Amino acid sequence: MEIKAKIGIRIKELREIKNLSQKDLSYSSDLDRSYIASVENGKRNISIVNIEKIAKALDVTLKDFFNNGKFDNNSASS
Template identity: 80%
Template sequence: MDVKSKIGIRIKELREQKNMSQKDLAYSADLDRSYIASVENGQRNISIVNIEKVSTALGVTLKEFFNNGKFDNNSTGS
């Protein structure tokens, strides 16, 4: 699995845990809903700046965002 897919899955997991819609997350992170959707689907390469916006909107630190088994290995699978 490539890193874009891993990040998208992680965002979706955290968003669903917070019972947020993509629209709610987009509004809170000051991003477009279609951008959030494409990131969650692994279709878009999200910048670290936008990862920080998303993690803040989800109420988690960057450390908490990446503290997940999906990011344990160094291989991105590109």
């Protein structure tokens, strides 16, 4: 699985755990809703700055964001 897809899946997973809509997340992260949607769908490259904004909006640290089996070295393909 591509890293863009892994990050998108993780954002969606955390967003749903917090019971937030894409609109809610876009408002709290100061990013456009369509940008959030395209990142969640693995269609956009996302900067670490925007990952940090999203993590803060989801009330998780970057460590917790990436502390997930999806990001293990053995499972990374790109």
